[in-house]
Amino acid sequence: MSPADLDDGPSGVHCRLDELLEQRGMTLTRLSELVGVSVVNLSVLKNDRARAIRYSTLSAICRVLDCEIGDLLVRAE
Template sequence: MAIIINIDVMLAKRKMSVTELSERVGITMANLSILKNGKAKAIRVSTLNAICEALDCQPGDLLEYRSDDVEAEE
């Protein structure tokens, strides 16, 4: 997938646990894990908004685009 979700990076920067983020955002640990591990097919804008609010960040801090060519090289 060409979109990388960097929730783990922001969690580390904010010194916040996955459990705490899950509680603040109101999504299950399972769904947060799916996002964190790059297995999600979609994310609601309201969920992205809640994550950004909880982590005090911008969507661009969480989302990164990598072309499929770059992924193949890695």
């Protein structure tokens, strides 16, 4: 398996952003406003299509949602 094959496959990480937003009664648009990240970029993350995330973005999302990183990102089984 080449490094290129790894880039095209699933990351093995699942983002629970949808569930956390629902639990808190918050929309993706509102999270975008509070975190300062575009709705499009948050949607990419929410739909498990992100290839990377900045620590500052991760920290801001967790601060706004009052959660830990492990609540947001979990290993996909």
